[in-house]
Amino acid sequence: MKSSTNKILLFLVLIMTVSCVPKKNLSYFNDIDELDQPTINPRIQKSIMPFDRVYVKVLSIDAPTNQIFNSTDEMRMGSYGSSSSLIGYLVDESGDISFPFVGNINVGGLTTAAAGEKIQNALLDYVGPTAVTVKYVDNQVTVMGEVNRQGVYNFTQDKLNIYEAIGLGGGITRYGDRKNVILMRHEGEKIMHYKMNLSDSKIASREYYYILPNDVIVVEPLRAVSSSYSNITYTTILQSVTTFISILVTIITLNNL
16 A cells, blocks of 8 residues: 555656756746847848749839829739738749839849839939839748647737747747757758757857748747647646645555545
């Protein structure tokens, strides 16, 4: 009888041990006190790539020119008429967009500022002086793994960092490994994988600190416990502990009779 009691006690200890996660595994910036100077971030601007979607805004002091391009904008707007509803121009596999009056303009490999300047110069043969603004639309990032809300999220910021991206997914769960976050990124014809340690304060100096459109972020689970199994919840654990305590009390009571 004593042997059975010891086994139950050991099992209860194991349950309590598994359900506890060290604080350092749940915290960001564990080395914050070790930083003696600000971290320098490269903030490299993304270049336009095939299959990106860009919005082009053309402004002119010439009323007819303004009317033409503003009418084009209205036709390209979604049903709600907001900037987030803009359809934009799809960049083809050669890096070209098909622009009114001009035809194909190659913007592949350019920043949005350089693309705007190139489109502006191309329009000079057809209309008077213009101001051209280019920006990305339909930016998406996929957040998966040990986050509270897995999914594909849209964002409008020119620069979205890794913490903001994970915040879109509701943050990392209690059992997500902050030292083992994988970033998948398309770079030309290659798919690159970067391993990130979100508890490292110097992560802001890495070139992949900022998220690019179509990036995929995967938060791996801790080795000890994973909350990926939906049937393992705090309620289940609490019920199991309560049940075993009841059994243990019964056994001890019977043993003392």
